[in-house]
Amino acid sequence: MLVSLQAGSLIAPAYACGCGAMVVDRNSRVAVDRETSAVGWDGRTEQIVMQLSVRGNAPDAAWIMPVPHRATVELGDAALFSELRAITAPVTEERHYFWPRGKDWPFGGSGNSAGDSAAGPKAGAPVDVVGRERLGPFDVARLAATDPEALESWLAENGFELPDRLATALTPYVEQKWEYVAVRLAPERQGGTLSGTLDPLRLRFASDRMVYPMRxxxxxxxxxxxDLYVLADHRMEPRDAIGGRPPKVAYAGRVDPAREPYEALAAVTGDKPVFVTAIDQYFPSPERIDGDHELRAAAGDAPYRTVVYRDALLTWGGMPAWLLTLLGGAVLLVALPLFLVLRARRRRPVVPPPPVFTPPPLR
Incomplete structure (x- = not known):
């Protein structure tokens, strides 16, 4: 199972965002501030629970996601994302330094830190409508496409404007006979614009490998x-970098959701312990992305956790250690000569007084 988090502010008319693309009217703007997707895989079936946070002036938008097989769609549980963030959050440790810095006295401060209802497909059609649902604020269409131009035509007829660059980017999925989920996003308030965190959607489809669409x-x-958060029997890793910088592990460890408890995670894993792997990756040049992420088991299950250090001035009894050291040194400089003088006096040999001459008695 895998969870991804992708942040960014994207430019109209097409908005690439992790495992999908956002499309709006050419006169509108929308930014995808965050996309969070929880993805599970049991060897045969994959599920993705995705949630978008958006802002802009668009009255509506379309979100398109490719999937390798026919998908079912329902509303998801937002609590899952809160639990996963808590599990993989870095830990903070205090690290001390001796000499004062700019924020410490005497330079600065005090030193304290701080179910489907659609008709069946049309045989032989280049684009088949295999399902359409109304889920909360979402109008969800599930498509099977064999021709990218036909896919573009169907989306246009149904209010989704598909830019040429996005149609070209979808071509590899069409060639692999993948299908698509097209979701119409609309604000909850009539006459408003898209803004805020939207309700999560849960997709399920057959898959023979753990894959996260990134093209x-x-x-x-x-x-x-x-950020990829992978939940599996073992520590996981991407097969390759797919055009980005080398992925880095931010967290790796086994979690028992039934003991913590993490109820939403337990519902996904069936109350079974899982190995959580959090992987960070940066794409400085997104145009170089050349495939989808495929994840596999790592060589071992070594645990790892990101540590954030909080630097603090070393103190003894509430006093800066450096100051006490200097005061102690000053006292030592004064006391040492006096001690040496006293010690020298104690060791100096005592000269006996000369004997007193006593004359003999007169006879």
Whole structure:
């Protein structure tokens, strides 16, 4: 199972965001501030619970996600993301330094730190509508496409404007006979604009490997940051960098969601312990992304956790250690000569007084 978090502010008309693409009217703007996706895989079926945080002036938008097989769609549980962030959060440790710095006295401060209802597909059609649901604020269409141009035409007829660059980027998925989930996003308040965190959606589809679609991120106009949180029997790693910088592990460890407890995570894993691996990756040039992320078991299950250090001035009894050291040195400089003088006096040999001459008695 895998969880991804991708942040970025993207430019109209197409918005690449992790495992999907955002499309709006050419006169509108929308920014995807955060995309959080929880993905689970049991060897046969993959599930993705995704949640978008958006802002802009668009009255509506379309979000398109490619999937390798026919998908079912339902509303997801937002609590899952809070639990996963808590599990993989860095720990803070205090690290002391001896000499004062700019914020410490005497230079600065005090030194304290701080279910489906659609009709069946049309045989032989280049684009098949295999499902359409109304889920909360979402209008969800599930498509099967064999021709990228036909996919573009269907989306246009249904209010989704598909830019040429995005149609080209979807071509590899069409060639692999993948399908798509197209979601119409609309603000909850009538007449409003898209803004805030949207309700999560849960997708399920058959898959023979753990894969996270990333090709559409190559359309992004700005560098992309991706965090992958993988839940499996063992520590996991990406097969390759797919055009980004080498992935880095930010967390690795076994978690028992039933003991903590993490109820939303337990519902996903069936109350079974899982190995959590958090992987960070940066894409300075998104146009170089050349594939989807495929994850595999690492060579070992070594645990790891990111540590954030809080630097603090070393003190003894509430006093800066450096100051006490200097005071102690000053006292020593004064006391040492006096001690040496006293010691020298004690060791100096005592000269006996000369004998007193006593004359003999007169006879």
């Amino acid at each position: 559409l991120s190559k359309l992004a106009a700005t560098p992309q940051s991706l």
